[in-house]
Amino acid sequence: MKKIIFITKLLILIFFTIIIVCLALYVYAFITPKFNINIADSIIYYDKYGNNIFEKNNNNYVKLDEISDNVKNAIISIEDKNFYHHNGFDIPRIVKAIFVNLSSREIKQGASTISQQYVKNLYLSFDKTWKRKIEEALITIELETHYSKDEILEGYLNTIDFGAGNYGIKKASNYYFNKEPKDLTLEEATILVGIPKSPNYYNPITNYNNAKKRQKDVLNSMYKNKYIKKKDIDDIYNKKLSFYGKYEKSELSSIYYYRDAVLNEMSNIKEIPNSLINIEGLKIYTNLDLDVQKLLDKNITKEMKDTKMQVASLVIESKTGKIISLIGGKDYSISQYNRATQSKRQVGSTIKPFLYYAALENGFTPSSTFLSERTTFNLSDETYSPKNANNVYANRNISMLSAIAYSDNIYALKTHLFLGTEMLSKTAERVGIKTKIPNIASSALGTTEINIIDYSNGFITLSNEGKHEEPHIIEKITDSNGNILYEYKYKNEYILNNKYVYILNNLLTSTYDYNLVNYTSPTLISISNILDSKYAVKSGSTKTDYWTIGYNNDYLVMVWNGNDNNDDVKPSESKISKKIWANTIININGNNKGWYEIPNGITIDEIDTISGDSKYNGYICYYERGTEPSYNNDFNFFNSFN
Numbered sequence: 001m002k003k004i005i006f007i008t009k010l011l012i013l014i015f016f017t018i019i020i021v022c023l024a025l026y027v028y029a030f031i032t033p034k035f036n037i038n039i040a041d042s043i044i045y046y047d048k049y050g051n052n053i054f055e056k057n058n059n060n061y062v063k064l065d066e067i068s069d070n071v072k073n074a075i076i077s078i079e080d081k082n083f084y085h086h087n088g089f090d091i092p093r094i095v096k097a098i099f100v101n102l103s104s105r106e107i108k109q110g111a112s113t114i115s116q117q118y119v120k121n122l123y124l125s126f127d128k129t130w131k132r133k134i135e136e137a138l139i140t141i142e143l144e145t146h147y148s149k150d151e152i153l154e155g156y157l158n159t160i161d162f163g164a165g166n167y168g169i170k171k172a173s174n175y176y177f178n179k180e181p182k183d184l185t186l187e188e189a190t191i192l193v194g195i196p197k198s199p200n201y202y203n204p205i206t207n208y209n210n211a212k213k214r215q216k217d218v219l220n221s222m223y224k225n226k227y228i229k230k231k232d233i234d235d236i237y238n239k240k241l242s243f244y245g246k247y248e249k250s251e252l253s254s255i256y257y258y259r260d261a262v263l264n265e266m267s268n269i270k271e272i273p274n275s276l277i278n279i280e281g282l283k284i285y286t287n288l289d290l291d292v293q294k295l296l297d298k299n300i301t302k303e304m305k306d307t308k309m310q311v312a313s314l315v316i317e318s319k320t321g322k323i324i325s326l327i328g329g330k331d332y333s334i335s336q337y338n339r340a341t342q343s344k345r346q347v348g349s350t351i352k353p354f355l356y357y358a359a360l361e362n363g364f365t366p367s368s369t370f371l372s373e374r375t376t377f378n379l380s381d382e383t384y385s386p387k388n389a390n391n392v393y394a395n396r397n398i399s400m401l402s403a404i405a406y407s408d409n410i411y412a413l414k415t416h417l418f419l420g421t422e423m424l425s426k427t428a429e430r431v432g433i434k435t436k437i438p439n440i441a442s443s444a445l446g447t448t449e450i451n452i453i454d455y456s457n458g459f460i461t462l463s464n465e466g467k468h469e470e471p472h473i474i475e476k477i478t479d480s481n482g483n484i485l486y487e488y489k490y491k492n493e494y495i496l497n498n499k500y501v502y503i504l505n506n507l508l509t510s511t512y513d514y515n516l517v518n519y520t521s522p523t524l525i526s527i528s529n530i531l532d533s534k535y536a537v538k539s540g541s542t543k544t545d546y547w548t549i550g551y552n553n554d555y556l557v558m559v560w561n562g563n564d565n566n567d568d569v570k571p572s573e574s575k576i577s578k579k580i581w582a583n584t585i586i587n588i589n590g591n592n593k594g595w596y597e598i599p600n601g602i603t604i605d606e607i608d609t610i611s612g613d614s615k616y617n618g619y620i621c622y623y624e625r626g627t628e629p630s631y632n633n634d635f636n637f638f639n640s641f642n
Contacts, residue, residue: 042281042480045259047288048324053255060170064154067169067181070189072153077221078193080114083153088115088144089137114156115140121159157181162192163199164333165247165256176204178244186228187239190218199336205245206334212237245333254297257328257338258288258473261453264341265473271486272477282485285476287322289315292588296325299583303576304330309546309561309569311577312339312452314471315584316556320490321460321469323453337564344435344449345560348540349407349523350547351424351437351446353504354458356400358427359415360500366507366621367605367612367629369397370414377413377441384441386413389541392520399612401621405510405522407539409445416444430495432457432468446540452560459558462505462536463551465596466496499599503622508536508550515619516609524548526575530582533593539578543568548581553596557585598622605630 045053064072076083082090090113112120119139143152162172169181172195177188184192194214195202204211219233228236247253262284266272272282292315300311315325328338337343359368372394376385386409393410394402403411416424424444425437434457435450437443456471469491477486510516512524512531522528523539537550546561546569559577562569585591605628606618614630 044281044283045262045288046283046285047290048286048322048475049289050285051290053259053286053288053290060168061158062168062170062181064150064157067154067157068184068189070184070186071157071169071181071193073227074186074189074193074218074222075157076114076153077225077227078218079117080112081221081225083114084149086113088113088140113140115143115152118152118156118159119143121156160196161199162195163203164205164336165253165259174244175247176243176245178246187215187236187241190215190222190236191241194218203334204241205243247333252290252294252297253332254300254327255288255290255293256332256336257340258286258293258326260336260338261323261326261328261341262286262473264338266477269474269477269486281480283478283480283482284474285478286473287317287324287475288473289324292325292584293327295587296327296580296584299580300327300330303579303583304561307561307573307576308563309573309576310335310339310564311580312343312345312560313580313584314340314452314456314556314558315588316456316460316463316471316558318460318463318551318553318556319469321464321471322475323456323471323473326473339560339564340452342451343564344451345545345547345562346447346542347450347455348446348542348545348547349409349412350455350538350540350549351428351444351448352404352407352412352540353462353508353538354427354431355412355416355419355424355444356404356507357462357496357500357504358419358423359400360503361497362419362423364400364415365612365623365627365629366399366401366503367607367623368400369612370403370411371396372398372403372408372410375410375413377417379441384413386410386442386445389523390520394519394610396610398610399607401507401510401607401612401619402516402518402610404507404538405513405516405609406520407511407523412444413441416441428458431461432470432495446542452558456556456558459549459551459556461496462501463553463556465553466494466498466501467492468495499601499624502596502599502602503624505536505596506622508538509534511537511539518610524578527578527582530579530586532586534595535585537581541569541574545569546574546577548577550581550585552585552591553594554591555585555588557581559584601625603628 047053080090116136119136158168161167164175166172166175172192173179173181173184176192177184191204191211194211194217197214201207202211202214216237219228219236222228223230223233266284296313296315300313304311310329311327313327314323316323326340328340329335374393376383388409389407398408398411402408421439421441421443425439428437433450434454435448437448453471457468460471461468472488474486475488476484478484511522512528513522514525514528516522517525524537533552535550535552537548540547544562544566547559549558551557559581561573561577601624602622603625604620604622605614606616607613607621607629608615609619612629
C-alpha cells in the first residue's frame with residue numbers, strides 16, 4: 001500500500017512539475033521579443049558583380065486569403081489535422097507515434113505539427129541533434145505565443161519546399177499548373193500538398209505514379225477529417241491533370257544547382273548562425289558569373305540531348321579558386337540530386353598529372369622512358385595486369401611526353417611503383433585533395449572515387465602555377481544590415497614548385513596535338529580543331545565514368561559524365577565531356593587565352609616524341625636547366641625498371 005501511495009505522489013509531482021515547466025516556457029515565450037517571420041526566411045543571393053540573382057523572400061509571398069481553401073484544407077488534413085486546436089505540439093499524436101514506432105521497431109509515423117515544420121523552415125540546416133530539437137521546441141512555443149494560427153499557416157505555405165526549386169505555394173502553383181494559388185482546383189491542390197513529404201520522389205512531372213499514390217493518401221485523409229465525402233475520392237483522383245512544368249522566362253533551371261551548393265558550403269561555415277530568426281535574413285555574395293553559367297548550361301544541353309548519362313561540371317577562376325559556374329545534373333526540374341556536391345566518382349586517368357608532377361620533382365624529365373608493352377605486374381600478394389585503351393602499346397620505350405599524350409597505363413603504373421605507391425597519395429594531399437588516395441597499384445589509374453569540388457583543389461593548384469586556393473562559392477556573407485558575418489580569406493601560397501608545374505602544364509598540351517600522332521593518337525585529338533589557344537588538359541575514363549579537365553592561367557573547367565546507377569558508359573559517348581569542356585573554355589568572356597610565363601631556371605630542347613632523345617627540328621619540350629637531353633644524353637636510367 002505504501003508503495004502505491006509513493007508512486008501516486010511521484011506521478012502527481014511529475015505532473016505538476018511538467019505543468020509548471022510548460023507554464024514557465026510559455027511565460028518566457030510571451031515576454032521575449034516578437035521575431036518577424038516574414039523577414040526570417042529572407043536569403044538574398046548576389047552574383048560576383050553584385051547583382052541580385054533571385055530572392056527567397058517576399059517576392060513570391062501570398063496572403064492566406066489569396067490561397068485556395070482546397071490547399072489549406074488539404075495541407076491541414078494530411079500534415080496536422082489538429083492544427084487549430086493545439087498550442088504547437090499535438091500531444092496525443094506524439095504518444096500515438098511513439099507507441100506505433102516502438103511496436104513496429106521502426107519509424108513509421110511522425111508527429112511534427114505545421115508549427116514545428118515551419119520553425120524548421122526558418123533554419124538553414126536541419127541536423128537532428130538534441131540541442132537543435134530543444135531550440136526548435138522553444139521557438140515553436142514563441143511562434144505559437146506571438147502569432148495567430150492563420151499567420152503561422154500563411155508563413156508555412158510560403159516557405160515549404162514543393163520540389164524542383166519551388167519554395168512556397170505561389171512558385172509551386174505557377175510552375176506545376178501555371179496558376180495563381182487562389183485558382184487551384186481540389187485535384188491540383190491534393191497533388192501539390194503531397195509533394196513536400198519528399199519533393200523529388202513525389203514530383204508529379206518526373207514521378208507521376210508516386211505523386212498519384214500520395215494524392216490518394218491526401219484524399220483519404222481529407223475524407224477522414226470530413227473535408228470531402230467518400231464518393232468524391234475516386235472522382236477527384238481520376239480527373240485528368242495537365243502540368244505546366246516551366247520556370248519563369250528569366251530563370252535558368254541550372255542556377256538552382258548553384259543555389260543548393262551555396263547552402264551546402266554555408267552549412268560548413270562556423271561564423272553563420274544556424275537560425276535566421278535573430279538576424280533577420282542574410283545577404284550572400286557568391287562568385288556566380290551568370291553569363292558563364294548560361295554558357296555551360298547551353299553546352300551541356302546541346303551535347304547531352306541524346307544521352308541518358310548525367311553530368312557534373314565546374315568553372316573556376318585559376319588564380320582565385322572562385323567557382324563561377326556549377327551544374328550538378330542535366331535538368332534540375334527532373335532531378336535535384338546535386339552531383340557536383342553530393343557524388344563521388346572514379347577519376348580515371350585524370351589522376352595522372354599528380355603522379356607525373358611527383359615524378360618531375362623526383363628526377364624524371366619529359367624525356368624519361370619506360371617500356372610500353374602488355375605487362376603483368378607481380379605485386380607482394382597478387383598480380384596486376386592493367387591494359388591500355390584498345391590494347392594499343394608502343395612495344396618499345398616511350399617518353400613521359402608520349403605517355404601523357406596517349407595516357408599510357410603501363411608507363412603510369414611503372415612510374416607509380418618506381419616512386420613508391422605512397423608518393424601519389426602524399427602529392428594529392430599536398431595539393432589540397434581531401435579524399436585519401438590508397439597506397440595501392442591501381443590508384444595510379446584513378447580507381448579512387450573523389451567528389452568533383454574536392455578534386456578541383458588539385459587542379460586549382462596546377463592551374464595557379466603551384467599556389468593553392470580553396471575552391472569556394474561564397475565570397476562574403478552579411479546580415480540584412482550589412483554587418484559582415486563571414487568573408488573568404490585568400491592564402492596565395494606556393495605548395496608546389498612552379499618550375500615543375502610549368503613543365504607539367506606544357507606536357508598536358510600534348511593531349512590534343514596532331515604532332516604527336518604516331519602508333520596511336522593523343523586522347524583529345526577529336527577536339528583539336530575546336531581549341532583556339534594553348535590549354536593544359538587531361539581526359540580520363542573508367543567503365544562507368546568520363547572526365548575532361550583542363551585549364552589555362554585564367555580558367556579551370558571540369559566536366560564529368562556517367563550514370564547515377566553506375567551502369568557502364570558507352571564508348572560512343574566518350575566525346576561528350578570533351579566537347580562540353582572545349583566549347584565552354586574557349587567561349588568564356590574574360591578568358592585572355594594567354595599562357596604562363598616561363599619561370600627562371602627553365603629551358604627548352606627539341607626531342608623525338610617517342611624516344612625522348614634530343615632531335616633537330618623535333619618537338620619542343622621544357623626542362624629544368626641541366627636536365628635537357630642535349631645537355632646530358634644519358635637520361636634513360638629508368639630503363640632498368642622496364
